Amino acid sequence: MRFTILGSGTTIPDAGRGPAGFLLERDGARVLIDGGGGTIQRLARAGVDARDLDGGVYSHRHVDHCGELVPILFTMRVGADKPRLRDYPIVAGAGFAEFLAQLKAVYPGWLEGRQWSPKVTELPLDGPGEARLPGGVTLRTLPANHSAGALHLRFETPEGRSLVFSGDTGPSENLVTLTRGADVLVTECAVEPNDPYGGHLCAEDIAQIVRVARPGRVLLTHFYPGVDVERALRLVAAEGVEVRRAEDGDVVTL
Template identity: 25%
Template sequence: MRRLLLLLLIIVVALGGLWWLRAPLGERVFTQIAQARAGRNAMASYGDGLTLVFCGTGSPVPDPQRGEACLMVQAGDNLLLIDGGDGGVRKLAGFGVPLGGLDAVLLTHLHSDHIEGLAPALLLRWTGSAATTPLPLIGPPGTSDVAAGYNLMLKADAGYRTAHHGAAIVPPGGGQFAGQDLPAGVVWNSGGLVITAFEVNHAPVAPAYGYRIQYKGRTVVVSGDTAATPAMAQAAKGADVLVHEALQPRLVAALTRGLTAAGQPRTAQITRDILTYHTTPEQAATAAAEAGVQMLMLTHIVPQLPSRFFEAAFLGDASQRFSGSIRIARDGSVLHLPAGNREIAEDRL
């Protein structure tokens, strides 16, 4: 018993000593971590090909695990974002993806959950490369208004940053967007990367775009937000991957019942309304089968899935409609399609 008490006393004293040393120990550990992480490039290990990083796989429904709509595309010397919902771009920076080389942002449509997180993209590109020119913001009609609104909102901020850090770090001219309203068709053609916008059905939001992305024989189609539409299978014909939004009505109905019982009829009505302009996992699987793609990657997940346990309920019978791979994207999911073959490598940042 005495030995046991002595051992406990030694442990208590040792722990007490560590407690008093927590400040210098914490600083030392933090320094080591910071030096290892600062300036890292999480994309350096991927070879030539088409690489997708899912930076926001959620929706306007609050979800601590998912940012709002955001997808990064890297192909050769091209680095672009498709949409910039809240939290998505910040996650990219946290994953170790440098955005100084960001070439442009493409918007599928102008819903708030696809545009309200764009400011970090502008700042990280500006400070990361000492950019002297505006960042192109490309999308359907109305995109130039979004750019103008951001420029007005951030006008004072841009001036403060140049005054503080100096023109060599944050030159005048780099802290703003250049909006471009473009019709459906080719919206990007540079360095072998060709991106074509096509119209989808997200009424009353119109026009809303999906994108067909092609690079060195590899093709990915991104749906944007849409109800089930024949345009999707047509646009995705022969693609390697179909990245498609997904909403499971049976799970959303449970939210509707809960909101109604809680005396929140207006929010309950919104959960009914959203059923009309989104696609179910089963419908997305049908489109993937008709298009003949290798993989279906689901994103813009509605409703929130608290854990992977609920993924089977979310997917329903999608696997019976599409025999290829079906994945549910998470923030940090990576797909790499190497140039010159049919491989699809999956990773996670």
């Protein structure tokens, strides 16, 4: 399983970092995980034509995580060289089908083709969820402590390798539960302690998760401006785990 960081940034403009987006590849299948604005170009840089995606998974509906959904569905319609002949499966939290229906109402007929359409599978926001992804990866989810239908995502291979993505979340026992035994934890570190808005993690929260759940290694991502990245890395490393900051283009192989 290969997990490519397409976007390690946030909704704040940054020349070197796109908003949240990741590419999961296994057994020839390519699944987009989230995807804010600019994801089509960053997929192309990673050698992937967005029209060839086998599926998408969304952690939640905030624009920095799904802003490229409309452009991706639109690009799947075009190009006589590459007519799409199969549906585009999307897995996300409850409410996503209605969200997509509203987008389709804004762009009538433009977000599907003659021989395909996006097909949403919704997972629960009040308990565990599970879905089988293209490439034989199993997705397990638990609700996150955030808005917009947010889930924590755990990807498991049949060989027993696993990667957890926090999505956006405030402190969350569910994230601890999902991270237990994971090879890799990719987690947001959006804020400093005592953030007045809530709904995000600071380095102390992540250190606590690592202390209890003991993931094999940690990638920190989604830093908003003002977060002391070096301090965050030090705090998490002090728990005795390999940790680094995610960069656009990074590839995690497991």
